[in-house]
Amino acid sequence: MNAKKASLTTAQVLEDALARLRPLLSPQEWHALLAELERPPVPAIRLNPLKAEPKDVYTWAGWYGWRLEPIPFCPMGWWVVEAATPISQTIEHRLGYYYIQEAASMLPVELFDFPAGSRPLVLxxxxxxxxxxxxLIARTEDRGLVLANDSSRDRLTALRLVLQSxxxxxxxxxxxxxxxxxxxYAETFDAVLLDAPCSMQSLRPLESHPMRPITPGEQQRLAQRQVALLLSGLRALKVGGQMVYATCTLAPEEDEGVLDLALRHYPGLFEIESVEDRLPAPAPALESVPGYTYHPQVKYAVRLWPHRFHTAGFFAARLRKLASFPVEEKQLPRPRRRESWRWMKAANVNQVAEAFREAYGMDLEAILEAHQAGLIRRDGTLYAVPLAFERHFGDLPVLSLGLAVAEDSPEGWVPTHDWIARFGRFCTHGRVQLPSDRVATWLQGEDVPFVPSLPLPSNRVVLVTDERGRILGRGRVLRDRLKNLLPRRLVLQRTSFVV
Structure with missing residues (x-):
């Protein structure tokens, strides 16, 4: 970035973006947009149905002094209009019960049709x-396989941590x-999501999506890459499958322009479907810009100007693949080394399951069967791994796969924090409830001088809850205390949360 661009303030970048977009709106809508941008953005949350239920959101609202408004196009999303306790400073947020997300970003995944009980392959x-x-995992009920890819190695750690939580x-x-x-993988996936890298001209600068200066040349290169990604996704999609293309920019070159180019170069191979039924009011894409008229189907995409639904600017379209694309097959990457990944035999799985049943009352085999997963051992840890991955992708190198179930210890296999956080509600025993005055100490990563009311063997790893029923992780029973096994990534700072 040159010095002139780097010196531009956020306000100047916003002003430049508005100047480019003004010809696209009527005078009435232009004034509505400017009025909307004077209002501060409203934070929003999306529930994790793997760990909580919609009624729980209203319980949290009572605890934390929240005033909620449902997001009309996302059944599991709510705006938090008022908050005595910030949504980022709750135990539930740290433990993965909900995700903080700008409301417009909840739209793309809601555009997919996932039939109840299906197990789709999703890219x-x-x-x-x-x-x-x-x-995507929530919409497919963690029953399909979601292959989460990103070409930026610097961003993959954040992705892995989010999925772990x-x-x-x-x-x-x-x-x-x-x-x-x-x-x-031509014609492999039932659904493909492309939340395309873009210029982020959303008109709502956020910490996660800051607005930045961009030159016409940079925008052209972005659009070229977006087209290449779009076509790759369509080739990977099965005929009849759905693809959602989305950006967090309002720049037509990266939105309608990308779809227009693909439609004209590959006529009849895909179509843009109307998604008006997913929105509370129409939010059509542009049919033209000064000097150019887009392909007639482009109007079926969704353009979320901030004043439409009080969100950041956003663009999305649902595509249906009608026929096969010409595909140039490419050599797959070098297969991953398999020495460190070993599938557990049925007899060994039964032994682990029996240990879990005896210690916690958890039916591990039923969980694995419901999710069509098997157990793999790697470096002293057991992982529940989707059988669909082995079936469809074999030796494709991965950075992470499945969910850690158990760790080897001198006392045998003990459940991991992430497994307990997800499935601890199915434990009928092996639980310890902390009194309310011990919860803050526990969440700061400290042991607590606490002797369970029920007699438990020394060194037993137990599920730890509080009086509100929240799963706070695992502890090891010692003679005079409960040893804290909370992962360091989840230890809360003393001033950054509310119990």
Missing amino acids: DMAASPGGKTTH WGAINVAVTGFPGEHWGGW
Whole structure:
């Protein structure tokens, strides 16, 4: 970035973006947009149905002094209009019960049709930091396989941590250029999401989506890459499958322009479907810009100007693949080394399941069967891994796969924090409830001088809850205290949360 661009303030970047967009709106809508931008953005949350239920959101609202408004296009999303306790400073947020996400970003995944009980193969082409990936997992009830890919290695750690906190089994993380998938796995996926890298001209600067200066040349290069990614995703999609293309920019070159180019170059191979039934009011895409008229189907996309639904600016379209695309097959990456990944035999799985049943009353085998997962051992840890990955992707190198179930210890296999956080509600015993005056100490990562009321063997790892029933992780029973096994990534600072 040159010095002149770097010196521009956020206000100047916004002013430049508005100047480019003004010709696209009527005078009435232009004034409505300016009025909306004077209002502060309203934070929003999206529930994790793997760990909580919609009624729980209203319980939290009572605890934390929230005033909620449902997001009309996302059944699991709420605006938090007022908050005595910030949504980022609750135990529930840290433990993955909900995800903080701008409301407009909840739209793309809601555009998919996932039939009840289906187990779709889903490709998330540009997944980091993971918000939409968690939404895909929620929409598919963690029963399909979501392959979360991102080409930016610097962003993959954040993606993996988000998925770990979400508690998903049927997920794999990869780090390849999105342009490769269409040549590697033609007509493989039931659904593809492309939340495309873009200029982020959303008109609502956020910490996660800051507005930045962009030149016409940069915008052209972005649009070229977006087209390449879009076509790769369409090639990877099965005929009849759905793809959602989305950006967090209002720049027509990266929105309607990208769809227009693909429609004109590949006529009859895909169509843009109307999604008006998913929105409380029409939000049509542009039919033209000064000097150019787009393909007639482009109008069926969704353009979320901030004043439409009080969100950030956003663009999304649902595509239906009608016929096969020409595909240039590409050589797959070098297979991953399999020495460190070993599937557990049925007899060994039964032994682990029996240990879990005896210690916690948890039916591990039933959980694995419901999620069509098997157990893999790697470096002293057991992982629940989707069988669909092995079936469809074999030796494809992955950065993470499935959910950690148990760790080897001198006392045998003990459940991991992430497994307990997801499935602890199915434990009928092996639980310890902390009194309310001990919860803050526990969440700061400290041991508590607490002797369980029920006699438990020394060194037993137990599920730890509080009086409100929240799962606070695991502890090890020692002679004079409960040893804290909370992962360091979840230890809360003394001033940053409310019990």
